Amino acid sequence: MNIRYIKRIYFRIPIILKLLMIVLITMIFFGIIIHFIEPLQFPTAFDGIWWAFVTAATVGYGDYVPLTPTGRIIGILLILTGGGLIAFYISSLSTTTLKREQDLENGRLAFHGHDHFIFVGWNERTRQLMKLVLEYYPGRRIVVIDKTVNKLTYKEYPVHFIQGDATEDDTIKKANIANANCVLITADITKDEKQADTYSIMTTIAMRGNHMTLPIVTEILSKKQIENAIRAGATTIIRSNDFMSSLFFHELDHLMQATPFEDIDQLLVQQQFSHQKLPLDLEEETFSKVVNNFLHQGYLVLGLIRDDAYTIHPKPDFIMEENDILITITNW
Structure with missing residues (x-):
């Protein structure tokens, strides 16, 4: 023995x-x-x-x-x-x-770090996101899972690459999901919308099964699959098609001279959104007073959420009520 x-x-x-x-x-x-x-x-x-x-x-x-x-x-x-x-x-x-x-480089090594981001899918969106993360969070490690890419050079792309299917437990465990900070699942736009959403939902289920409390951001292309993604365990749903459709509408027909795409892009890069519960002392006050109050705290109030309904840029004399959620932006 x-x-x-x-x-x-x-x-x-x-x-x-x-x-x-x-x-x-x-x-x-x-x-x-x-x-x-x-x-x-x-x-x-x-x-x-x-x-x-x-x-x-x-x-x-x-x-x-x-x-x-x-x-x-x-x-x-x-x-x-x-x-x-x-x-x-x-x-x-x-x-x-x-x-x-x-x-x-070939994605065969497991990741042993902690507090890292996991990106599923290597595409232009995740490449741009990688640059933003490294700019604003230089110490944050990024793990990329993709089954279509065979090689990623660390010198060119400073990420830990794992080659494999993100719906399989072995691949997920290589990414050390137990110690991850967040997971982002991007849709595969090379497939039709139904196939892409099915794979995203299956990946969400696999991720949630390996970590019950981890924030999971899932990109869904079709409105029909949003509820399925939520049931699968997605914390946040990114409806990229809805966003792009609204942006296209602004580009096609806007009354004032503006560049909606560039404006929104710079807003998202330079500022971060934050939801704030309306303070008790500002209940029954006007929207303009709330805006001035939060400006002194470094927040710009864009609107509010009341009973799950969004109101953006209400009139200055709009009266705020209890349980209103303020939509604000602030510096990173």
Whole structure:
């Protein structure tokens, strides 16, 4: 039983550590032998071990040299065995390092960090989002899961890439979802809307099954699938088609000279939205008074939510009521 347990541990040890252990044992073995054979030349066992490493590494400082025939035979055996072991260890170390870099680029390595963002889908939207995250949260790590991309270079894109299907538990666990901060699931616009939404919903179910409290932001293309995405466990639904349709409408027909797309883009980049519950002392007050009050706190009030209905830019004399939720923007 003990031998079987030792074998199991041994075979689980990485090859680099196995080689390092063999090198250390070999150097210690030869160092101790030369110490006992030539105690005058090698007063301590450490002196012998030092000589063994220097000799096997072909450095040859010459501070310790065996003088007797027996000692020189030991030196020959050390060169034939230890020298090869050290050379093999160094070459294996180089090979392992190179393989790890390749595995990282090819998405085979699991992520072991924490408080990171997980992006499902590698596309122009996630690339632009990556730049924004790195600009505003430079210390935040990003994990990208995609089954269509075969390689991502870290130097070009500073993310941890995992190649695989985001609906499978093995892939999700590689992304270390247990310690993630948030998940963003983007729709695959190369598929038709129903297929893309089905995959997004299946991914949401898989993510929620692995982490019950994690915020999950899911992009849905069709209105018919919004309820399914909510039932699947999505915390927030991004209705990209609705947003783009409204934006197209503004571009087609706006009375005043403006650039709606650029305006909204800069608003989202430079400011962040925040919902604030109406303070008790501002109930039954006018909207203009509420705006002035929040401006002093660094918030710009755009409108309010009352009974799940949105009212944007109400009249200045609009009377605020209890349980109103203020829609505000503020600096990042």
